[in-house]
Amino acid sequence: MPDAAHRYRSADEDSARWQDFPRRPGDIVISTRSKSGTTWMQMICAVLVLRTPELPAPLTGLSPWLDWLAEPVEQVYARLAAQSHRRFIKTHTPLDGVPDDPRVHYLVVARHPLDMALSLHHQSANLDRARLAELTGQPVTPTGSRHRPSVEQSLVRWIEADPDPREELDSLPGVMWHLRDAWARRDRPNVHLVHYDDLRADLAGQMRRIAALLELEPPRPDLVEAATFEQMRSRADQLAPDAGGVLKDRRAFFRAGRSGQGSALLDEANRNRYRARAATLAPPDLLAWLHRDR
Template identity: 80%
Template sequence: MPEPPTRYRSPDEDSARWQGFPRRPGDIVISTRSKSGTTWVQMICALLVLRTPDLPAPLTELSPWLDWLVEPQEQVYARLAAQRHRRFIKTHTPLDGVPSDPRVHYVVVARHPLDMAVSLHHQGANLDRARVAELTGQPTAPDRDGPSVEQALVRWIDADPDPREELDSLPGVLWHLRDAWARRHRPNVHLVHYDDLRGDLSGQMHHLADRLGLDPPGPDLVEAATFDRMRARADRLAPDPAGVFKDRSAFFRSGRSGQGSALLDDAGRARYRARAAALAPPDLLAWLHRDR
């Protein structure tokens, strides 16, 4: 018998919510680490499934984050049960924490970990901590000056938590991707790289449509998935149904690649490479880093 899924929990999410979720043939599960292209690929799936740049509802309603504890489980289940179109569902849970179903497609999105860490740092500064505390029942963290982005990046590289407990750490990011990489030859598991979306959005959308058995996108759908168009529609596309961002447009901050490496000196880059090499196989790292 297959091993039961690993359970991942944090103060605001619990992967156990997947266990009772009734799946449908053709469901699309989008599994990513934070700030790695989640919203981008949700939007791409919305466009490929719904065939219009004018979405009928905010993206978070069309593609809910199933394991997020802020929204009651029964409410998320009911909204997804009412959807008549092919469903595309967000999770930050690695694939070993989600029930494996040959009828379901799993899309795992990867980004260079240093770029992801920089974006995560800036997102932290955009969070309304009082609102987060209100929603989670946790005490409000006092406002204080945090480390600079350069200092935070060095600390992030050196931190060594249990990857299953801190999934947005460097060990956690590579834990997530290592598991997906091992499944990449399965016909229903699809890996997408953030840099490929930046370099050839149309080609990547056509490729993903083919893998998912969907019609290829026209130019209007590709245009609707560009970073600038998405940032202009941040009010309907930013993943903020509970109002935890100070500025929704700041969620789409820059989307650039290479910014993390540029913040490090030679010693910092060498330290990162050594840490990554200890946490993931060379073929995964070659694909992930693109030899930058």
């Protein structure tokens, strides 16, 4: 793997699938952590590239998750090879795990880590784990009547956990690993960082910015409307990332999408604990951009 520094693997992902993927000039790679705006950015790219609010196919077909082991890699390659428009491809792999190609644009979306962790907590209850295991060829892990922690307990445990960031990318160390790597590349002309809160605050302005970065036409009002969180939630059957049927409720995937909820659920001591931990994992300039001094 000469053009990628690291291979990221989990029970349902393998970044090695990127190595033999035939890239094209202008390809768009959307690299995010889970529940950080991945599907939102896919939809933004879809309407900017295709110039229509009515997509010709489900979003997962137009913008496949290349690393996901639930679909044979040959099928993913074939679907992308058949596309004649500019391709926009999903990955949860950090940029040091995908080929570094100056002809390709890399979009990295960041979200406040506590909001991401809150969404992960709710998403966990919406997954059909037996179906996921079936698709990826993994053994089914029985859950029994295991006690599910409260949201607050889950957030505190997430703050305190200290796994290898390259082994558990959705941990706090893993989130910061992903973003720190992208932050170090942010001056490259083909690496673009987008903040989830900016999408919430000014979607039209952010879509104009993204279009300019990708050398696409600016969005019409109907394209911006199609990419609003509310419109996407109303079209969950077409837009939710559920090609394999692993979600119990597609509409619940678009649960709320608000910012600041994760921090609001913690008391002052645990908010301070989070801040102190984050300060050990990322540089001050990245944290100032990421946290927005909330």
